[in-house]
Amino acid sequence: MSKRFFYATLAFLFLNIAVSGQNFGDITIKILPDQGNQVISKNIYGQFSEHLGSCIYGGIWVGENSPIPNTNGYRNDVLNALKNLKIPVLRWPGGCFADEYHWTDGIGPREKRPKMVNNNWGGVVEDNSFGTHEFLNLCEMIGCEPYISGNVGSGSVEEMAKWVEYMTSDGDSPMANLRRANGRNKPWNVKYLGVGNESWGCGGNMRPEYYADLYRRYSTYCRNFDGNNLYKIASGASDYDYNWTDVLMKQVGDRMNGLSLHYYTIRDWNDKGSATQFNGEDYYKTLVKCSEIEDVLIKHIGTMDKYDPKKKIGLLVDEWGTWFDVEPGTNPGFLFQQNTLRDAFVAAISLNIFNKYSDRVRMANIAQIVNVLQSMILTKDDKMVLTPTYYIFDMYKVHQDATYMPVKINSDTKTVNNKELKMVTASASQKDGLIHITLTNADLDNAKKVKIDLAGKKAVKVTGKILTSKNVQDHNTFENPDKVKPETFTKFKFTDGVLNVNLPEKSIVVLEIK
Numbered sequence: 001m002s003k004r005f006f007y008a009t010l011a012f013l014f015l016n017i018a019v020s021g022q023n024f025g026d027i028t029i030k031i032l033p034d035q036g037n038q039v040i041s042k043n044i045y046g047q048f049s050e051h052l053g054s055c056i057y058g059g060i061w062v063g064e065n066s067p068i069p070n071t072n073g074y075r076n077d078v079l080n081a082l083k084n085l086k087i088p089v090l091r092w093p094g095g096c097f098a099d100e101y102h103w104t105d106g107i108g109p110r111e112k113r114p115k116m117v118n119n120n121w122g123g124v125v126e127d128n129s130f131g132t133h134e135f136l137n138l139c140e141m142i143g144c145e146p147y148i149s150g151n152v153g154s155g156s157v158e159e160m161a162k163w164v165e166y167m168t169s170d171g172d173s174p175m176a177n178l179r180r181a182n183g184r185n186k187p188w189n190v191k192y193l194g195v196g197n198e199s200w201g202c203g204g205n206m207r208p209e210y211y212a213d214l215y216r217r218y219s220t221y222c223r224n225f226d227g228n229n230l231y232k233i234a235s236g237a238s239d240y241d242y243n244w245t246d247v248l249m250k251q252v253g254d255r256m257n258g259l260s261l262h263y264y265t266i267r268d269w270n271d272k273g274s275a276t277q278f279n280g281e282d283y284y285k286t287l288v289k290c291s292e293i294e295d296v297l298i299k300h301i302g303t304m305d306k307y308d309p310k311k312k313i314g315l316l317v318d319e320w321g322t323w324f325d326v327e328p329g330t331n332p333g334f335l336f337q338q339n340t341l342r343d344a345f346v347a348a349i350s351l352n353i354f355n356k357y358s359d360r361v362r363m364a365n366i367a368q369i370v371n372v373l374q375s376m377i378l379t380k381d382d383k384m385v386l387t388p389t390y391y392i393f394d395m396y397k398v399h400q401d402a403t404y405m406p407v408k409i410n411s412d413t414k415t416v417n418n419k420e421l422k423m424v425t426a427s428a429s430q431k432d433g434l435i436h437i438t439l440t441n442a443d444l445d446n447a448k449k450v451k452i453d454l455a456g457k458k459a460v461k462v463t464g465k466i467l468t469s470k471n472v473q474d475h476n477t478f479e480n481p482d483k484v485k486p487e488t489f490t491k492f493k494f495t496d497g498v499l500n501v502n503l504p505e506k507s508i509v510v511l512e513i514k
């Protein structure tokens with residue numbers, strides 16, 4: 001070895017250690033079982049569906065006469081995949097679409113329903129064949145709670161009040177009778193009601209003070225019928241708009257049960273970047289942006305705590321996830337993007353963070369369930385693929401309604417854009433005598449030796465699953481649907497109350513400890 005090469009290698013190694021701030025192999029995680037008493041709401045694992053691109057039409061709904069195998073118009077492959085995820089709650093019909101949606105267009109015989117133009121998303125014709133009955137029946141079929149997003153931007157108080165009556169009244173009331181005439185005798189249970197969406201933007205471009213008054217007015221007439229108790233959600237802030245949260249907390253207070261927040265992992269609205277063609281630097285930058293949500297949550301929660309120290313009002317992150325350029329050749333208004341192992345990291349890291357703040361964060365709805373943005377499922381005609389993000393929701397569903405266990409992590413970091421990105425994140429919970437730990441190792445090049453101190457908990461049996469792939473750009477396609485898929489994970493050993501885990505580079509793991 002030449003002297004020059006030797007010194008260059010030495011300098012490289014030194015630099016790497018300086019960047020990571022720690023030596024490889026000394027990640028420690030301490031589980032603090034006695035300090036956690038909050039329950040991680042299952043609704044953190046919620047989903048969002050909008051009349052956008054092929055989310056509803058083609059992705060979920062194909063109609064009874066479709067050659068694609070279906071049950072009452074819902075495609076069977078997607079139904080089964082969704083049932084397996086144990087989705088707790090599904091938001092609908094938007095998004096921006098919700099503030100132009102008039103629910104009466106979507107009831108009654110389908111052939112008689114009026115058409116409209118979907119001005120928000122691609123200017124396509126919306127035939128309203130998927131409406132209130134189709135949505136609420138879907139929720140019953142997959143066993144989740146509906147979250148209805150009501151129209152404040154271009155609707156009326158009367159329209160919203162009557163929608164609630166139509167869905168939930170069991171009396172001899174005009175709307176309940178209309179619902180019966182349309183084939184549904186019993187009301188549905190509808191708990192979650194959003195009063196507007198992004199009212200600072202596509203939902204009306206309002207100032208928070210004006211929206212706060214509108215919220216008070218609209219929500220007054222959304223009644224609790226026949227034992228149905230609404231959980232009313234005010235349209236909340238975007239990202240770093242802490243003033244919006246402040247005004248809503250001050251002027252609406254506990255007239256709302258929940259306040260929403262939207263946070264997308266996006267590079268730049270004018271230059272979002274490709275979902276599949278990216279390099280290591282792009283990858284780390286995406287994860288920095290995603291991890292920043294922790295800081296954003298802390299600040300919104302701080303503002304909420306000022307007015308509501310007992311944490312009665314929930315913070316609901318009812319839109320989140322990655323937003324990249326659409327797949328080449330697809331309609332730019334349809335927001336159809338591929339989903340790689342990088343997206344899986346965004347999902348896993350975000351969910352670990354939401355669990356941590358679950359004493360205030362009571363719901364989160366990733367955008368969106370099928371064929372739009374960071375989807376669980378992609379479809380093309382009769383074909384379907386499950387994305388890496390789907391598998392994260394599958395692996396993480398063990399946290400739903402489990403008791404949160406705080407974790408203390410000592411992870412190495414990488415400096416990206418002057419920010420420190422933690423290479424390892426974790427979240428732990430217990431339920432029914434089982435402990436579950438979800439771990440992410442974002443490091444593209446280095447495996448981590450992780451020591452997990454279970455604070456005296458005995459482990460009779462440990463099992464694990466891992467999601468990883470050769471390249472972080474890997475994704476599932478209609479031609480190769482199983483490229484990125486979870487596998488059994490066994491690289492751990494339990495000795496003297498410590499679980500030693502060998503966490504491979506760019507991997508996400510869930511461990512179950514009995």
Ligand code: AHR
Binds near residue numbers: 094198368
């Ligand atoms: O999820 C796509 C869009 O993003 C939603 O319609 C809107 O609420 C947000 O801006």
